[in-house]
Amino acid sequence: MNSVLRHIKAVLETGSVAGASRKIFVSQPAISQFIHRLEQEYGITIFDRSTSPWTLTEEGAYLVQCQERMESIDRECRLYFSERNNLKTGEIIIGSTAYRTATLLNPVLAVFKKRYPNIIVKIMEGTTEEIIDFTRERAVDCCFGITSMLTNDLESIRVFRENVLIAVSAEMSCVVREKRSVRQGNEFPLIEEASLDGIPFIIMKRGQVFHTYFETLREKFNLNLPIALETQSILTVPALIATGIGCALVPSTIIPDCADNNLKLFEIADTIPPNDVSIAWIKGKPLRQTTKAFIEIARAELLRLPFNRIKETAEEETDGIKTK
The missing domain is CATH 3.40.190.10 (Periplasmic binding protein-like II)
Structure with missing residues (x-):
């Protein structure tokens, strides 16, 4: 996280400069001066200081959105160059519920990290709905989502079924x-x-x-x-x-x-269908090599699980995976 986001989000999350100081271990005067310089540089007011806790102004919210987009572009650039080195380095962010992490993601990561030890894996956990939102907002590279809940702006491949x-x-x-x-x-x-x-x-x-x-x-x-x-x-x-x-x-x-x-x-007779789980990502966005490698390993390892009810077809074998 760049210094602009780090300072602003610390104040936003704690509601005050004093709280931000304790959160990021920077003195209160230093934080106040940093925010004041930003406001002078852009000619805006970032926080509404009349409220308690402090909230972002409309201009402050837009600044945060822009900084987050810049952060995302910088990460994309760095990952692109790291992947040109045959996956010797890189990063992948995976969205998952705590339940899917424990039952599905852990056995996959054991194999993935053994094969690609220098790729950094980050997990963003949330509810079933939240992890789909993470994917749509590009906060994660892919997620383990319930197939029936996926939106039309996502591509996916089914990897697991449970009753x-x-x-x-x-x-x-x-x-x-x-x-x-x-x-x-x-x-x-x-x-x-x-x-x-x-x-x-x-x-x-x-x-x-x-x-x-x-x-x-x-x-x-x-x-x-x-x-x-x-x-x-x-x-x-x-x-x-x-x-x-x-x-x-x-x-x-x-x-x-x-x-x-x-x-x-x-x-339960014909009331609730089998629960299908897919790995999903943004539609139309070519998969990076790290994400493609993760999906390939996930599909192979999850099929080995004795409690996976999925019956894979030849169509599913090639469905949807696109790479750069």
């Missing part, structure tokens, strides 16, 4: 009912959706795809599903269910965690 299940505690399993009809090939019994009525649910916070799935289940069957608790990370859900406070929708990826907590799993 959506309902998990209940051993004590609560006597309350819910199984459907009498069983479809061939089911790994778990089908749940009778009406038997869920009135049962508390542990749900994900808004912005996560599993929050949307909960709303779909509730609305489709007109169920009264009290919310027992909201959480940010799906990885905490099996242990929460085991306490008996509620049941939850869970991905098949965490079946081992559910087994460790002695949970019973059910499938």
Whole structure:
């Protein structure tokens, strides 16, 4: 981050020069003088000092936007030249939820860093919606996004599939009912959706795809599903269910965690489709060599995961990847 952004964002994030001084370890007079010089140089007022905390003026906000674009162009230039050296150096920024980092990104990075040890990898984590926004705003090179949530301005390639299940505690399993009809090939019994009525649910916070799935289940069957608790990370859900406070929708990826907590799993008949995950990037923007190398390794390594339900086709094998 250049010095202009560093000083302005420190004041913006803390709300004052005093707070910025503590954040970036620069004296208050030095920060005040730096901002004053910027305002004189551009002939503008950067901060509205009449508010507490300080906020950006319209001119200050535009200055930050311009500086961020300049920062992005500088990074693009540096990465272009570093990649001409056969990926001996470089950088990649990946958008991911904490759950995808733990279950998908970690095994991929183990191989990627072994093959390209000098490429710097940065991870920007957020909710399912936030990481898609990171990609659209070019804050990351690519992201692990839910395929159904990707926007039209992104290109993508599908790399992973998981089923959506309902998990209940051993004590609560006597309350819910199984459907009498069983479809061939089911790994778990089908749940009778009406038997869920009135049962508390542990749900994900808004912005996560599993929050949307909960709303779909509730609305489709007109169920009264009290919310027992909201959480940010799906990885905490099996242990929460085991306490008996509620049941939850869970991905098949965490079946081992559910087994460790002695949970019973059910499938849902034709209500929620399989959860497809894609690696996505800006449409029309040729992929840099580092991003292309990461995607190629990710596709190969994720197909080896025993809990990946994806059935790759010849069309998917070549879909969408463009390089400089």
